[in-house]
Amino acid sequence: MWCKATMFFFLALVSFGLASETHINAEPAHSTKTNNAQWLETQPVLRFAINHFPPYSILSEGKPPAGINVIAMKLIAERLNMRLKFVECPFARCIVLLEMGAVDVFIGLTYSDARAEFLHFIEPSVADGSVQTFYARKGSETSINSFADLNGQIIGLTRFSLYFPEFDDATSFTKVPANSHLQLINLLLNERIDAFIGSEQRLNYLLQEQGLTDTILQQNYTVRDDRKVYLALSKRSEHSGLEESFSKALRLIKSKGVFETPYTANHSE
Template sequence: MKMRTVCWVPLILSLFIPMAAVQASTITVAIDHAPPYSSTHGAQAKGLLLDILTPIADELGLELKVVPCPFSRCVHMLEQGEVDIMGGLIRTKQREQGLTFVTPAYMALHSSFRFYSLRDSGMEITGYEALYGKRIAVMRGAAHFARFDKDREMIKVPVTSEQVALQMLLKGRVDLFIGVEETAEHAMSILQQPMHKLVKQPYQYRDSIFGYMAYSRDFAKTSQAKQITSLYQDLAEGGQLTELVKPYALPPIARY
């Protein structure tokens, strides 16, 4: 009888272990197709976030499972806890309510939000007010500048990628699309899109734009998340993170 009782003890005790304490060895990483910073086309996903996480995962004995998804779907999955990590996110108060951002940012762009139109449209946007009445393609789930994002009078047409935005513009389904000048034009050249048919409107909103790695709320509570954060910040402190972002033509990582 004693042996039978002892055999049941581990099972009984396991029922009282909180689920948060059960740690997985596989970390799910949401990756959207946003060249040159990430690519989900081809046999294997690749990109800057994976360049950063791979050596960290190797050191911790973790496996990275890539989940390819459109940008808006990636953000939604992260917010719902369906994936653990995503990168390239602009930090906003709204996003901070459901996500945990990891500092420092690994992407730092001193660029402008620009509005692109067809060259032969004859359109000229010289100020913010001139945007009213125009159909503007925006990346679904993306953050831009506060005035634009909060403006409910703007006609915003959500799209899943900059490539789709350009295709809609070329077909006359939208009048403009908004993008970060530095990344949008680089992406269009990588995707071999006809940028010569477009024109940048005079109006622009210049800002310092930072892209962060972020965790889902549940994953942020795990020991793996804390270990990843610690090693990530060690890379930033030691200058290795700057070396990892250098091939992507990004500036050095600011240290603490």
């Protein structure tokens, strides 16, 4: 069960530090600079927690956030007549900020009763699940071909993430939480863990982006997790009462195929 907000406030300050913020403003068509400034002052702010999770959310130094989820949230904010603010945070910190109400929304969470205590899971879901798999160093003795091969291993995972029930509930191996996928990669390369778990599509993209596909190898054991993935709205957000409005906006953009849009590292907006 999750700790109460006061405990998470402490964690956020001591363990995770302060999140960085990037303002992205959806401007009305044909506005002048003066009219635009006046328009911005009247818009409610929608704080979108975002972590580097390509191809869905891509954070690059010196560039604005990009990716499928970014496109989706821009459209939702425009539909709701809100001014979008991106709050960049590692996944674990994003979860803490959501419980605190320091951010409003996040895309990419599976449902759990514990999370539902502080989050609204907006329908419809944005995805029907993902393939979870494991990664180990090339040349290591680690070989994961079945769930039983995890026994006695040291497995890295992203803090506060859910993968698949058998893994989430298992106690036959050591689990080492990290705040981000990049931290998991560093732990593996420094031989602090034997392997780590994650979404096949997203981690393969990240490893290719980092030039590590010949250094960190995907293992044979994979599991299809059919738990749906949602846009989550913090119950402490000032927009908490707008569940239906978020649902209508999400349903509209999903019907346009936004979440099925192919996205590559070379794509530019």
